[in-house]
Amino acid sequence: MPNTARRLVRLPGLALRGARVGVVVLGHAAALAGAALLARLRGSPGGVALRDGGRWVRLLTALGPSYIKIGQLLSTRRDLLPDAVTGPLSTLTDAARPPRAWRVRRAVRRAYRDREWPFAGFGWEPVACGSIATVHRATTLDGRDVAVKVRRPGIARVMRQDFALTSAAMALAARLPALRRMPFALMHQQVGGAILRQLDFTAEAESLARLRANLAAFGNVHVPEPLPGLCTPEIVVMEYVDGLTRFEPGDLDAATRRAVVRAVLAAIYEMLFVDGVVHCDLHPGNLYFDRDAGLVVLDAGFVIRLPDAVRRSFSDFFINMAMGDGWMCAQIVVDSAAHVADDCDLEGFRSGLRELVAESSGALSGEFDLARFAGRLFDLQRRFGLFPAPEFAFPLLSLLVVEGMVRGFDAEVDFQAEAVPVLRRRNTPRIPGSTAER
Incomplete structure (x- = not known):
């Protein structure tokens, strides 16, 4: 732990x-x-x-x-x-019961007890309420309209207890004969630990700034600007974005829906394959439209920085899958595996993955089922005794969440073809401040 x-x-x-x-x-x-x-x-x-x-x-x-x-x-x-x-x-996504107002007021006052109170006005009634935090509208002393994300009082203790409980459950599962080959402890440490890190609001403010910089060249994607001088370990203060609507197809025409899907995929692929900064929680409570049907990402609590070796391996796997090269996909998995069982059947794994990639290559979103593909991939690894680095779960999680929403906008988009232009730049170092065409 x-x-x-x-x-x-x-x-x-x-x-x-x-x-x-x-x-x-x-x-x-x-x-x-x-x-x-x-x-x-x-x-x-x-x-x-x-x-x-x-x-x-x-x-x-x-x-x-x-x-x-x-x-x-x-x-x-x-x-x-x-x-x-x-x-x-x-x-x-946004309908959790708010904590008692006096507890929120006390938490915010305590967060700023060692500095000057930074707000000219503060709306104690939350404008949004999630499972980990409430969001309030406020005005800074210099007149700036801001959103203030406040960590729920007592939430850290409960989530850490849940982490300990699931850790114990994983340890028990690992003792079952059929599951002894699975690296449960390492998986829980990586994935469960990432969820637990959503309690660190200092890290979230830094992730907001990093995502904002990385996606600055996308004119149709906006990440609110954090105000580092006003942030604390329990509070994130960022610019307030008004006039937002939920990320749903609604009455958008077909051309706009297609443009939205491609904008989402381009941003996700940039995170995964070039930046290695992965937003794993782009559900409709964190992704909105502005008045011009542009995308607004409001939350960066579940953002993971992939080790460069994992980013490169995942990128290489994805582009070879798009090209239909199952043998190379299998070799990438073998080379990047975190654990190989003593009785691992490498040839059996390679054969099974070649067949899976051949079935999936070039499929449209209406035909390509990422959840099914990931499930079969994991089943192949389990059956043949080959286990990937646990960090591979994060890019897959990000894609699975987005895939579920994209299907409602445009069932004909080609997931793999849309990734290729970004994948071609996967090994090109980013130039700080670059706004090169993407």
């Missing part, structure tokens, strides 16, 4: 949190079983209860922020889950 997680986790509190999670899960499981039984008695399929999105929202909300994050990501997968599930789950 990272030192930041270990520091605030105490055994009595952890036991109480574990008991609460267990009670909530068992209670909802019992209710779900009862609903399924009742459905069967009425002659309806028992699986109807599983497609009750409202029930899942209540469960995830009761479990808390770590689990709400899972629901937010699942809400984007309208291609994999029925609307009855994804519709209610989408409310998790």
Whole structure:
């Protein structure tokens, strides 16, 4: 467990949190079983209860922020889950219950207790409310309109307890005979640790500035400017962007929808293949339209900096997949593997991946299923004893979230072809301040 997680986790509190999670899960499981039984008695399929999105929202909300994050990501997968599930789950992006006003007021006052109060006006009623933070509109002393993102009081302790609980669950899973080959500890350290780092608002302010600089040449993508002098470890202050609408097809015409899809993909590919700075949480609560149908990215809490070796390997894998070169894709995975089992069947893996790439190469978004591709890739690795660097999960997560939204805008866009122009620059160092054509 990272030192930041270990520091605030105490055994009595952890036991109480574990008991609460267990009670909530068992209670909802019992209710779900009862609903399924009742459905069967009425002659309806028992699986109807599983497609009750409202029930899942209540469960995830009761479990808390770590689990709400899972629901937010699942809400984007309208291609994999029925609307009855994804519709209610989408409310998790910005409809969390706000903390008590006095707690927020106390948290903000404490954050600035050692400096001059920087605001001429502060709206204590939040304009948005997420699982980790609330967002407030304020005015600085020099008259600038800003958004103030405030970390929820007490949220750090709860999320670190959840990290410890899932770590223990992973350790138990690793003892099962069928799962002993899986590097659960390393995977949890990387992925779970990345989620936990969303508590670090100093890092989020830095990520906002980095994304803003990296995407500056994209005239149709805007990242709000952070105000570093006003930010603290619990608070991010950034420019306020007015007139935003949710990232949904709505009444946009076909040409605008196609342009939006290509703008999103171009920005994502720039992050993945050139910058190595990956936004893993571009769900509709973090991505909006401005008045000109330009894209606005409002949040940078779940942003990961890929090691350069991982960025290059993932880029090389993607371009060879687009070219239909399954053998080279397999070799890239083999060369970048974090763990190779003693009984690894390299030839079996190469053969299976060549077949998978041949099936997927050049498919349109309506035909190419990234979730299915990733699932089959991971299954090949598991079956043949070859495990990639855990950091590979982050670019895949980013693409999976975006894929779920893109399908609603333009089912005909070619994911792989849109990536090729960016991939050609994958090994070209970025010139600081460059605004070269992209």
